[in-house]
Amino acid sequence: xxxxxxxxxxxxxxxxxxxxxxxxxxxxxxxxxxxxxxxxxxxxxxxxxxxxxxxxxxxxxxxxxxxxxxxxxxxxxxxxxxxxxxxxxxxxxxxxxxxxxxxxxxxxxxxxxxxxxxxxxxxxxxxxxxxxxxxxxxxxxxxxxxxxxxxxxxxxxxxxxxxxxxxxxxxxxxxxxxxxxxxxxxxxxxxxxxxxxxxxxxxxxxxxxxxxxxxxxxxxxxxxxxxxxxxxxxxxxxxxxxxxxxxxxxxxxxxxxxxxxxxxxxxxxxxxxxxxxxxxxxxxxxxxxxxxxxxxxxxxxxxxxxxxxxxxxxxxxxxxxxxxxxxxxxxxxxxxxxxxxxxxxxxxxxxxxxxxxxxxxxxxxxxxxxxxxxxxxxxxxxxxxxxxxxxxxxxxxxxxxxxxxxxxxxxxxxxxxxxxxxxxxxxxxxxxxxxxxxxxxxxxxxxxxxxxxxxxxxxxxxxxxxxxxxxxxxxxxxxxxxxxxxxxxxxxxxxxxxxxxxxxxxxxxxxxxxxxxxxxxxxxxxxxxxxxxxxxxxxxxxxxxxxxxxxxxx
DNA sequence: TTGAGGTTGTCTAT
DNA sequence: ATAGACAACCTCAA
Numbered sequence: 107x108x109x110x111x112x113x114x115x116x117x118x119x120x121x122x123x124x125x126x127x128x129x130x131x132x133x134x135x136x137x138x139x140x141x142x143x144x145x146x147x148x149x150x151x152x153x154x155x156x157x158x159x160x161x162x163x164x165x166x167x168x169x170x171x172x173x174x175x176x177x178x179x180x181x182x183x184x185x186x187x188x189x190x191x192x193x194x195x196x197x198x199x200x201x202x203x204x205x206x207x208x209x210x211x212x213x214x215x216x217x218x219x220x221x222x223x224x225x226x227x228x229x230x231x232x233x234x235x236x237x238x239x240x241x242x243x244x245x246x247x248x249x250x251x252x253x254x255x256x257x258x259x260x261x262x263x264x265x266x267x268x269x270x271x272x273x274x275x276x277x278x279x280x281x282x283x284x285x286x287x288x289x290x291x292x293x294x295x296x297x298x299x300x301x302x303x304x305x306x307x308x309x310x311x312x313x314x315x316x317x318x319x320x321x322x323x324x325x326x327x328x329x330x331x332x333x334x335x336x337x338x339x340x341x342x343x344x345x346x347x348x349x350x351x352x353x354x355x356x357x358x359x360x361x362x363x364x365x366x367x368x369x370x371x372x373x374x375x376x377x378x379x380x381x382x383x384x385x386x387x388x389x390x391x392x393x394x395x396x397x398x399x400x401x402x403x404x405x406x407x408x409x410x411x412x413x414x415x416x417x418x419x420x421x422x423x424x425x426x427x428x429x430x431x432x433x434x435x436x437x438x439x440x441x442x443x444x445x446x447x448x449x450x451x452x453x454x455x456x457x458x459x460x461x462x463x464x465x466x467x468x469x470x471x472x473x474x475x476x477x478x479x480x481x482x483x484x485x486x487x488x489x490x491x492x493x494x495x496x497x498x499x500x501x502x503x504x505x506x507x508x509x510x511x512x513x514x515x516x517x518x519x520x521x522x523x524x525x526x527x528x529x530x531x532x533x534x535x536x537x538x539x540x541x542x543x544x545x546x547x548x549x550x551x552x553x554x555x556x557x558x559x560x561x562x563x564x565x566x567x568x569x570x571x572x573x574x575x576x577x578x579x580x581x582x583x584x585x586x587x588x589x590x591x592x593x594x595x596x597x598x599x600x601x602x603x604x605x606x607x608x609x610x611x612x613x614x615x616x617x618x619x620x621x622x623x624x625x626x627x628x629x630x631x632x633x634x635x636x637x638x639x640x641x642x643x644x645x646x647x648x649x650x651x652x653x654x655x656x657x658x659x660x
Numbered sequence: 661t662t663g664a665g666g667t668t669g670t671c672t673a674t
Numbered sequence: 675a676t677a678g679a680c681a682a683c684c685t686c687a688a
Contacts, residue, residue, distance in 0.1 A: 284666075284685075369668035416667045425667080489668060496669095540683040544669040551669080614681095621683075 130226055130313055133159045134219060134233035135208070136241065137265055138391035139193045140346040141200045142304035145262040146232040151306045156313030158226055159201055159208050161194055162215040163324065166240075170330040175464065176481065176516065177331060183516045184331055185484030186386075189344035193392050194323040196345025206309040210321045216247050223257060225316045230258045234391070237270055237434040238523045265391055266427045267295045267399060270434040273427075281435035283447070284538065285416045288428040297396060304397065341483040342386050342519055349387035356382040357401055364409035366419040373489035374556035376479070376564060382419075383485060385520035388426070399423050426525060433524030440527045442508065443633075447537045450631035451620040452640035453499070453506035460505050462603050463498050464513050466566070469595075469602035472552035472578060473497050475565040482565070484519035493546045495533035500617055501545040502609045507534035535617060542617040545610050549578045568599050616643045 131154040133147050141147060150157050168187055171180040178184045198208035211218050223231065231252050236245065245261070252259050263269040273291055274281050282288040326334065342348075357363055371380035387393035402420050406412040415421030438444040442451070461467075466474035466481075476490045486494075491514070497503065498510045507530040514530070515521050531537040552561070559577030563570040569577060571591040576583035581595045581602055588594050595601055623639055624631060 286666085287686085367667085371668090373668095418667095421667075492668070535683080538684095539666085540685090541666085541669085542683065543681060544683090546669065550671085617683090 129154055129229035130156045130158065131230040131232060131310075132219075132222060132226065132228045133157055134231065135159065135161045135197065136215075136233065136236060137389070138234040139190075139197050140349070140392055140394060141197070141204065141306065142346065142350070143264065143394035143397045144234070145264050146234050146260060147309070148306050149260045149262070150230065150232040151309045154230065154310050156226075157206060157310045158222065158228070158312055158315075159197075159206055159309075160219070160222060161197075161208055161210050162218045163210060163212045163329070164215050165213070168329055174516070175461075177334065178516060181515065182521075183484065183518075184326065184334065185340065185342075185517070186519045186521065187329070187331070188326050188340060189342055189386055189484070189519050190390060191323055191326060191329075192344030193346070193390050194344075196347050196392075198323060200346060201309065204306060204309040205311055207312060208323070209312065209315065209318075210323055211318060212321065216244055219248055220251050222318060223252065223255065225318055226313065228257060230260065232260045234265055235261045235263045235269075236265065237430055239440075240523075264394070264396070266430050267395060267423055268292050268427050268431070270427075270431040273431045274435045281432040282428070283432070285421075285424055285428050288431065289415055289424050292424070292427065295396065295399070298400065298403065304394075338482065341485060342383075344386075344390070344392065346387075346392045349384070349393035352382075352384060352387065353393060353398060353401065356384060357405060360405045360408060363402060363405045363419055364412040367413050367417045368419075368422060368488065369417055371487070371489070372555050373476075373487035373493070374552055374561040375487070376561055379487065381487065385522075386485065389520045389522045395423055395426065429528035430524045433528060440508075440511070440523070442506070442536065445537075446629065448531060449536045449620065449624050450629070450636055451500075451534070451536065452616070452636055452643060454504045454644075456503070456505060459503045459603060460498075460509050462600075463494070463503060463505070463510075467600050467603075468497070468548075469581065469600040470497070470548040470578075470606070471559070471562040471566055471569055471580060471599075473548050475562045478565040480514075480517050484517060489551075491529065492533055493548065493551055495530060496546045497548055499530075499534035500542050500613050502548065502604055502606060502613065504609075504613050504616060507531065507536060510534075540621075542621075543614060545613070548606055553578050566599070568593055612647050616647070619643055 131150040133150040138144055138146065147159075167179060167181050169179050171178065174180060176183055178187060194208060194210065201207050211222070222228070231248070233245075236242070249259055270281075273288070276291050277287075282291055368381075373380075384393060384398070388395050388398070399420065406420070412418065415424050432447070433439045436445065436447055442448050463473070464477065466477040468474055473494055476486055476494050479490070480486045495507070495510055498505050499507050511526060511530040514526055518526070528538070532539045535542040556562075558574045559569075559572070562577055569580060569591075572580050572583065572593055573587060573591065576587060580588070580593065580599060583591070583595070593599055619639065619642070623635065627635065
């Protein structure tokens with residue numbers, strides 16, 4: 107496809123009116139770890155003598171954090187870091203096929219980049235536009251240096267289908283607040299009917315790298331992750347090649363693609379998961395969302411009765427762009443305080459309950475099994491995310507969504523700033539979704555997909571011999587049954603940390619009080635108001651939920 | 661002001 | 675499998 111983006115940031119200093127063929131270009135990779143449909147790379151490859159493809163290993167993202175609750179950096183768990191490194195190895199290999207290679211440097215990306223621009227006498231800097239706050243701040247610094255130095259910048263929008271800024275402008279200055287109005291404003295992407303030719307055939311060679319300390323793509327061990335215990339092979343293999351292979355595999359069954367309905371997919375499917383599992387590849391841009399979109403569009407043409415957004419496979423891309431747009435247009439999107447679209451809710455501060463949830467010790471097998479899958483795979487089904495997010499926040503534990511967001515951010519291979527925050531806002535009924543009476547049951551929700559509990563048995567082997575009558579509520583099994591199943595509740599597997607029946611009622615009442623306050627005060631809730639409300643609802647809660655229901659954790 | 665619609669709730673009855 | 679009760683949130687269009 108000829109996906110030359112019409113929406114891009116470009117500064118062409120007048121001191122360089124003609125791009126001469128004797129110029130050096132730097133292609134800065136961050137996301138967008140691919141050679142297909144990569145407008146920044148394509149632009150760099152044109153009319154340059156030398157192209158320097160660069161990736162900077164950023165300690166902000168990849169420095170090991172020994173104090174964290176699971177191996178990884180303070181931002182990313184090991185599964186995601188490994189995925190990223192594999193993606194870089196694959197990118198290097200794909201670049202080599204085009205006569206180039208990937209240059210890897212270590213350090214603070216802004217500083218490293220500016221050093222490279224000087225050292226390599228770069229006249230043109232190309233990188234994919236990024237809406238995440240971290241890159242917005244970083245890119246502003248780099249751009250201001252480049253402008254002063256007369257370096258041309260080419261920064262196209264190619265991570266998402268649409269340019270979030272365009273959507274916000276079309277909507278009158280604020281982001282659309284639901285998926286339907288987003289779709290109406292967005293329409294069809296302008297590049298939809300562009301032809302399918304995806305990869306540059308050659309990239310000008312890397313020039314002299316001077317004094318820069320170029321390294322190979324490091325291994326996780328070289329980055330300082332020593333104690334890796336691998337009991338199972340990773341579920342994902344990073345990289346563009348694997349992404350395209352999996353895309354072909356996923357789109358092989360055209361009828362499945364055309365009749366996909368997200369809400370009807372099965373969160374308990376683990377032998378053959380019920381969705382494409384391509385999200386990690388989209389997150390890092392190993393797979394172009396626009397290319398994927400075109401592939402689905404082609405398939406839909408063959409089926410008159412194909413499904414439609416928001417539930418169709420194509421619809422999932424609108425959700426992605428929707429969250430990117432709201433995230434871009436909302437100050438403090440990743441926080442409750444200072445976030446205008448976020449209901450102010452007096453969440454509990456209970457680290458004991460939070461740790462139980464995080465470490466699969468809630469005593470609810472459905473919840474605990476999901477959290478095991480999250481740690482092991484770095485991926486869980488969307489509805490599984492709903493189940494555990496609802497349980498942590500408005501459904502049972504009433505703990506702040508930001509705490510759950512941090513855990514997901516760390517453990518998910520596909521964790522994406524806008525989408526992760528957007529979904530936590532959604533699930534906690536803080537924004538977008540407000541029907542807080544609809545609470546996922548930690549017992550019956552999983553049961554309706556998986557009545558025998560195969561999913562639980564797989565991820566929580568301690569319960570593998572528990573009869574199916576008790577697998578979702580093992581504390582109700584008679585002691586003789588527990589003994590026979592080699593699983594004594596309270597010893598081998600925890601008792602439930604709360605009563606779902608009581609806790610969910612309490613949560614509804616607290617949500618009603620919080621909504622009431624937000625409405626009365628028109629969303630302007632001070633720290634003091636919030637603390638007063640917290641004291642009030644907790645006092646009432648003490649009256650109805652005895653402390654002993656928060657049983658000792660194993 | 662009113663009413664319809666909102667990707668993915670649960671429980672019971674048919 | 676599907677329908678209605680439950681108790682009732684929000685936003686947006688008319």
